[in-house]
Amino acid sequence: WNKAHASTNNNDSTIPSSLYTDENPATTIKGTGFKNERIAKRTIELTSQPGVRYKQYWTIRAMRERAAHHPNKSVGIRDAITVFDEWLENHKEPSDQDKQLYKEEWEDFRRLCQSDANKHCYGKDPTKEELRRARDDLANGQKLLIQLLSSQRQSQSSSRSTPFPLPSFVALFGGPGMHGYGSHEIDSDQGISRVTFDGDGIQELIGAAKTSKLMLGNVAKVEVTYNRSDELVMATIIRSKQSNTIENLWGRAAGKSPGSKKRQRIDCKPKDEEDTHPEWTCKTCTFVHVGRSKRDFLACELCGSTRLADT
Structure with a gap:
């Protein structure tokens, strides 16, 4: 980790390089962070799941360094650093069996990196244009999700297929696995992605203010089905009983x-x-x-x- 993130900044050699980049959106696990103790513990939990354990140390170390170099450390951020430091201190060298599992996960990672879903990836030193494109992909994904949920909420009927560019879908929902917002499963044989989340997950994806405006706080579950070849998405909203x-x-x-429509006696x-x-x-x-x-x-x-x- 130290070698890969060796600083190239002559002005401040203490800040690791490539600390804030997300080079491969098709493999990203959404919901990691260092805002407070709860988010730090969630980061450890999310990176403990099968499929991403090969990069658990790298992710936790990156979040710890981001928190440590934050210019305005809140009490929550300091608590997160404590959580990460405790995990790093107790981290042990993986066994031979674990290394074999990590190798298999790494091979899956490479396949995802080489897929069409990762066509908007970038290197360790991204250009301004590449970073702008990444931001635009995420913003467009959020916009399309809002339109999709708004249309489905108003129609109260079966969802129609809606165009959703693959880079925007991946920028919003990340790679396969459990996320802070919910889950993302891929059926490789059918070329289908299935994303599931609840009302809290909507807030994770588009923010609390926009979720409130859409009046989706009482949603029990949202199921999103995405056809990767046609780049079409459908959504089903399941509301809570109360x-x-x-x-x-x-x-x-x-x-x-x-x-x-039953009339009430007055x-x-x-x-x-x-x-x-x-x-x-x-x-x-x-x-x-x-x-x-x-x-x-x-x-x-x-x-x-x-x-x-x-x-």
């Missing part, structure tokens, strides 16, 4: 399923009797809900926040 949207919360409060009472009914206050915006018609709301009428049990 959705927390305002419409569904009110629907459950009224004793009906979301989207039900009791017309004098206004003075209606006003004497117990009220409840939203803990988020302090809006006061008064009257029989609002007593069973499970979400705030004004801001949409979930009603807490003690209100």
